[in-house]
Amino acid sequence: MHRAGEVLKGIDVVDYLLELLLEKEGFIRDIYKLSRNFGVQFFAPMLATGCSLSIYESFRNILDITLEQPLMGFDMSTASMIYVLVKAPIYYRDEFTKGKIEYEVTQWLKESLGVDVPQVCETIFVDEYGDRVDLAILVGGFDTSRLFNAINARIERFSNMYLEQGLYDRGLWERIKERLLG
Numbered sequence: 001m002h003r004a005g006e007v008l009k010g011i012d013v014v015d016y017l018l019e020l021l022l023e024k025e026g027f028i029r030d031i032y033k034l035s036r037n038f039g040v041q042f043f044a045p046m047l048a049t050g051c052s053l054s055i056y057e058s059f060r061n062i063l064d065i066t067l068e069q070p071l072m073g074f075d076m077s078t079a080s081m082i083y084v085l086v087k088a089p090i091y092y093r094d095e096f097t098k099g100k101i102e103y104e105v106t107q108w109l110k111e112s113l114g115v116d117v118p119q120v121c122e123t124i125f126v127d128e129y130g131d132r133v134d135l136a137i138l139v140g141g142f143d144t145s146r147l148f149n150a151i152n153a154r155i156e157r158f159s160n161m162y163l164e165q166g167l168y169d170r171g172l173w174e175r176i177k178e179r180l181l182g
Contacts, residue, residue, distance in 0.1 A: 087134040
């Protein structure tokens with residue numbers, strides 16, 4: 001759901017996610033630093049957008065929504081860190097302090113998922129009427145082997161053919177597979 005109340009689907013979801021993340025000043029620099037510091041090479045997005053606090057009643061309920069509609073399948077229990085970005089109207093500034101968000105996210109991770117990982121929580125406040133909140137979570141450092149094993153099984157015949165024809169470097173391909181498949 002878009003903040004304006006329109007339904008998001010297809011590529012519009014990706015567009016909205018990117019717009020939301022890039023609204024955060026310094027996002028690219030921050031995510032680069034986090035990737036290097038935590039040794040994270042992949043992030044999986046989780047998203048809850050246009051969530052009315054009068055309907056969902058609490059930030060915790062909005063966090064739960066991200067689990068119900070994942071943008072991709074992955075095992076969150078293997079994550080090594082998460083990045084949380086909340087976009088809310090400016091009059092929620094006292095409700096969505098960094099400390100309160102970090103506390104809620106920590107409790108949510110422990111109680112809902114049994115996970116205790118480092119997190120970075122950020123907020124963007126917008127001067128607008130309404131009670132809609134957007135939440136983007138980037139889960140980093142999760143085990144990619146299950147996800148990429150399925151993909152590898154589907155493309156293995158073609159990758160072998162390309163290797164035999166010398167269309168790409170065998171050593172490089174083996175390093176890529178090792179990194180993705182574990």
